[in-house]
Amino acid sequence: MAESTLPKTYDFKATEERVYAWWEEQGFFRPSNDPRKPGFDEAKKPFVISIPPPNVTGELHLGHAMFVAMEDLMIRYNRMKGVPTLWVPGTDHAGIATQLKVEEDILRTEEVTRDELGRDDFLKRTWSWKDKYHGIISKQIRRLGASCDWSRERFTLDEGLSKAVREAFVRLYRKGLIYRGPRLINWSPRLRTAVSDLEVEYSEEEGQLYFFKYRIKDSSEFIPVATTRPETILGDTAVAVHPKDERYKKYIGATALVPILDREIPVIGDEYVDREFGTGALKITPGHDPNDYQIGARHKLPIISVLDQAAQIRAEGGPYAGMDRFEARKTLWADMQAAGLSIKTERYMQRVPRSQRGGEIVEPMISTQWFVTIKPLAEPALAAVDSGRIKIVPEHFTKVYRNWMENIQDWCISRQLWWGHRIPVWYAPDGSMFCAYDEEEARAEAKRTLGKEVELTQDPDVLDTWFSSGLWPFSTLGWPEQTEDLKYFYPTSVLETGYDILFFWVARMIMMGLEFTGELPFHTVYLHGLVRDEQGRKMSKTIGNVIDPLEVMDKYGTDALRFTLLVGSTPGQDVNLSLEKVAANRNFANKLWNAGRYVIGALAAAPKEKTGDLNWTLADAWVWARVKQLTASSNRLFENSQYGEAGRQIYEFFWNDFADWYIEIAKLQLAEGGDRAFKTADLLVRVLDLSLRLLHPFTPFVTEELWTRLKEAALDHSANINPEKNASWPEALIIARWPEPIAQEGWEDFNLRNFAILQNLVRAIRNLRAEKGIKPGQRIIAHLVSQECYNLLEQEKAALTALAQLDPAQLTISKTLKERPENTIPLVSGPVEVYFPLSGLTDPVEERARLERELKEASAQIQRLETLLATDFANKAPAAVVLKEQTRLQGFQSAASSLEEQLKAIGD
């Protein structure tokens, strides 16, 4: 064997950067069929993914690693199949998140607020922040091996996408699907902006339930009422009771007095009130509670806003004006206690609405905002999934999607932020508004409508980030322009992302895609699970269990991280990432490396040409049958989006079959020299090559590196390495390039079965050696007896002696046992009996026990199988399944009878 110059340990650090640069340099990430290039063929159907654009707020986390691994796998798989493939990269401006970060940053470093800085300056700072973090994140995405076409990279606030956003807004507006008006919305006092329902998260927190008296005017009577937010009492405009409530119905129509303020409000009857809960009477604050808002609307109650944008009490709150909401709560309650209006407080678990971004408690407030009328968009989007035109993987998310779509509410799209797409609406001094693509157009329209030139001011608000995200699959391809890219690459193929943004993003893309392009933006939605820590907890800075993917890659390599994420998960199911698993997969990469190293060395040492044609050995045929089986099942699994299972099977084949068995036998075959060595080297190369191809979508770096080296090694050799530049997927390759040299029907099964017999025999002998404490290097004498497998054993003598460490000089193989040798240890492995003349090691008592144990096991199996075969199983199960069981039964029967004989022979 030639000395290999490659290091014993795979150096992923040295490989990754170089290989990625090489890919980019070669243009591997560009679509093979590109409308921008000569020779474009529009008939070829492409495979397209739009990246879920990472926010420009921060750095890489495992969620990014997950989607890059998944999408890169899909992209590479399709690219290898020869499909023109495009993966569009890009980043998201992430309105609230980014603005918050920048605000914090300037406050910390320059001690100025955004208001002090002013809108223009603030935006300047934000753009430079964006430039910095965009650079970081896109470098990190590359580090993960993402094979996206960087020449087509987009940003949600770039010129083209901003144009798309304006176009979308104007179209919806003109269609009457966008309206503006005062509504009860979720208000984030710290960010001082509206947020959508989806951006509110509820947390279980212990609070107090305050019981107090609602006095009836001109009476000493009162209605007891409970609330969790006493400060909202200041905005009450009614007290509601159930119309059939015997306790309170007499008060309906009466006038109640708001505590402390003594404002007069009506007592009303409404079925919404739950008689069982609290006191059975409800205070109504239409200005600060969604349910009260609806009740208020039913009863035409006035709406009082008691909180301002910073959640401080407004003038309507009388003596409490100017107080913070929580301060007002305390003060008001104390005053009520003093006035004898309080009854009691109880500890109470409630769900507190908090802002997804800022984390502070959001307040329902009346505010003038922009909304999208969503029903007309949601209906076709729901139908698309229901009819199966869009397939969601895993399927059960279809129900989740439907559930949400059926109950969808109008979407509040305006945000009182600076960082984002400004709403394309201008106001005239008289208040009339003009929605247009730009100011010029708005001015013209204003002139037409108002009959004169007027000064216009643009709406100060920006759009919800998700509004632009909803356009992503087509805006990134040039929409609203009918670009070549849009025509060819749209609709995209698969949308891959985490299930946590199914509503935020996926649903909106489907709605907007249908609305604006008339087509579904993709045909498949693949939802991956969330990456959690080892114990299944969400990663969070406060728990301190955040795993940094960069550190993981530094320590174990990108391939190991990717393989762990891909193989450790199943669609839609959260994956608990443990570093131990990553380490195990780093070991796998190293295993690949060393197997590759061995094969390359073997190739170098083997003859360069063959002199004639040789038959395949059992091991050759077996490994080839296995690799074919593996290719077929990988194909099937890839087509069904079961990538994890495919990865597992490839891993097992490579390690347990190829490395542990075939390479070991190949060593013997190579040692024979001549054509046998030529052929073995050839097959080693082929199987390694195919394995690398199957693994490439999972672990692109190590496979690319090995493949390159393998090609180099094969240059002066007539072995069959594919000389094409790009690695293609094995499915077609096996058939086209490497036709099978074995012509007989059923050769795969035949060889798989025979090899299994050989493996079992070797294992049984090794087991016996271990039990008897025979030294690993010590060759032992064995007599093999088998009627059925005589030829097989004879033929595989060499492999057998080497693998089981038998003494070749004293090995005998016979069809029948003429005379049982003295002082032997017998062993039965399926159809083969083995006798070891190891008199020094025989202990008749021990032997008897062992044989009896084996016989007992065999008898149990015979019993089980006989029973099974006596049932309807024999008639109803498929013939192949029945045959299998019958064969097994025969095996156990022959084993049992020879065990019995041996027991007899051993005597007492």
Place this chain on the structure above:
RNA sequence: GGGCGAGUAGCUCAGUUGGUUAGAGCGCUUCCCUUACAAGGAAGAAGUCGUAGGUUCGAGUCCUAUCUCGCCCACCA
């Protein structure tokens, strides 16, 4: 309140048209630095697949009920 998912070896998890004796990694026991790999090799121990029924020749896999945990949606003051 509605919906969804999970419960398989000590731990973390695979297991998709129902079909051998249910698998992997880590951990554990014994042996081995054998010329691809000690990030390795060989042998081994370890599970009544949450529980109870049902369908079927056959159920971890399908159906029903039930328990436990988790998530999402709706938000009863």
